[in-house]
Amino acid sequence: MTTIETAPAAADERADAPVLEALHVTKHFTARGQLFKRGPKRVVHAADDVSLALHAGRIMALVGESGSGKSTFARLLAQLHPVTSGEIRYRGATVTVRGGKSLREHVSRVQLILQDPFGSFNPVATIARTLTRAVRIHHPKASAKEQLRIIDDLLGQVSLRPARQFTEKYPHELSGGQLQRLSIARALAASPDVFLADEPVSSLDVSIRLGVLNLLRRLVEERGVALLYVTHDIASARYFAEDTSVMYAGQLVEAGPSETVTQHAAHPYTQLLIASAPDPSRAEEAAPRDIGQPPSLIDPPSGCRFHPRCPFATERCATDAPPVFDLEDGQWAKCWLYADDAEAAGKRAENAVAYGLGEVRQAGRRRDAAAGPATTTPTPGRAAAPADAPTPNTEGVPQ
Numbered sequence: 001m002t003t004i005e006t007a008p009a010a011a012d013e014r015a016d017a018p019v020l021e022a023l024h025v026t027k028h029f030t031a032r033g034q035l036f037k038r039g040p041k042r043v044v045h046a047a048d049d050v051s052l053a054l055h056a057g058r059i060m061a062l063v064g065e066s067g068s069g070k071s072t073f074a075r076l077l078a079q080l081h082p083v084t085s086g087e088i089r090y091r092g093a094t095v096t097v098r099g100g101k102s103l104r105e106h107v108s109r110v111q112l113i114l115q116d117p118f119g120s121f122n123p124v125a126t127i128a129r130t131l132t133r134a135v136r137i138h139h140p141k142a143s144a145k146e147q148l149r150i151i152d153d154l155l156g157q158v159s160l161r162p163a164r165q166f167t168e169k170y171p172h173e174l175s176g177g178q179l180q181r182l183s184i185a186r187a188l189a190a191s192p193d194v195f196l197a198d199e200p201v202s203s204l205d206v207s208i209r210l211g212v213l214n215l216l217r218r219l220v221e222e223r224g225v226a227l228l229y230v231t232h233d234i235a236s237a238r239y240f241a242e243d244t245s246v247m248y249a250g251q252l253v254e255a256g257p258s259e260t261v262t263q264h265a266a267h268p269y270t271q272l273l274i275a276s277a278p279d280p281s282r283a284e285e286a287a288p289r290d291i292g293q294p295p296s297l298i299d300p301p302s303g304c305r306f307h308p309r310c311p312f313a314t315e316r317c318a319t320d321a322p323p324v325f326d327l328e329d330g331q332w333a334k335c336w337l338y339a340d341d342a343e344a345a346g347k348r349a350e351n352a353v354a355y356g357l358g359e360v361r362q363a364g365r366r367r368d369a370a371a372g373p374a375t376t377t378p379t380p381g382r383a384a385a386p387a388d389a390p391t392p393n394t395e396g397v398p399q
């Protein structure tokens with residue numbers, strides 16, 4: 001009988017080896033708009049030297065403002081764009097996809113879930129037709145009866161029951177939350193071991209976001225899939241993901257366990273994101289703060305790309321790109337604040353005052369480029385949810 005279980009990991013694999021990994025991945029788009037046809041070639045630096053590892057049964061949040069290159073990076077992992085340089089590895093082997101069979105193979109392992117579920121369904125096909133198509137692609141030998149059973153099972157896994165209530169409907173007859181569950185069911189048809197969820201709840205009503213996130217969490221835990229959770233909402237990363245990576249202008253600037261990155265943010269950009277996130281403990285909606293604009297990726301700033309917006313920038317930030325500084329607990333930051341010298345120590349003291357930190361942070365350990373790319377080493381187990389976290393096990397009623 002056809003199964004929809006995730007294939008077990010190869011026996012010789014180390015338990016903590018990444019499932020999917022990006023190593024020094026760079027993506028430059030050549031802008032070819034009307035405007036630029038005659039002018040000099042413009043290059044969009046959408047991703048620069050990004051290294052990130054996804055592990056089975058864990059969630060990694062990729063956080064940053066709109067335009068920072070998050071979706072581009074997810075698409076690179078999915079191999080929907082070729083990389084300009086660097087490498088994507090699946091279970092240790094370099095992925096080189098040139099269309100056809102190798103692309104189908106990669107797509108069946110690595111599934112992308114998009115922000116807008118309405119845009120990802122054929123409006124003139126019933127849900128049954130859309131799901132049957134997905135099931136046929138990934139289970140070509142299943143009989144018609146088996147296909148129906150698989151569809152029933154997929155809908156059950158995303159808590160859409162009874163299945164008959166959904167299969168004969170058209171996308172416009174369903175809510176955003178129901179459609180997002182269906183797009184997850186469709187992704188499950190491929191028995192993937194990686195989900196790349198690009199702002200999976202951003203277009204949904206606030207009241208149903210938690211249910212969809214908890215569904216994804218359950219699938220990660222039960223099926224051991226690795227999940228990249230792309231979001232502009234750093235507050236949700238704390239509750240939802242074990243690890244968080246922060247992206248600014250096409251580069252990762254900080255990463256580590258979510259609890260550490262959100263409660264003890266090291267990079268001034270992460271600190272800015274946190275300070276500008278809505279705080280649910282404030283009764284009234286705070287007036288939106290002007291936090292400035294991300295830079296153009298066509299001509300990104302020299303040195304540290306954040307330096308024009310950074311209150312703690314020094315001269316070297318404008319000229320020298322900061323290396324990785326390893327901090328405590330697996331956290332790292334690409335920021336000169338953590339250099340081991342007097343100027344940086346002075347700036348760290350200013351930073352501690354500005355952010356009301358109890359004490360001035362220590363300098364980091366500068367990572368030698370030869371020591372390998374900056375990826376987050378997974379901490380064992382899931383970070384304990386803070387007491388004020390939403391109840392993790394309620395998936396809510398699908399609406």
Ligand code: ADP
Binds near residue numbers: 070
């Ligand atoms: P995010 O998801 O963080 O909002 P994106 O990855 O969508 O960011 O975009 C990053 C940058 O890359 C933007 O400046 C965007 O205009 C540019 N970009 C994305 N896709 C393309 C493309 N196919 N061609 C040219 N530029 C692109």
Ligand code: MG
Binds near residue numbers: 070071198
């Ligand atoms: Mg995006």
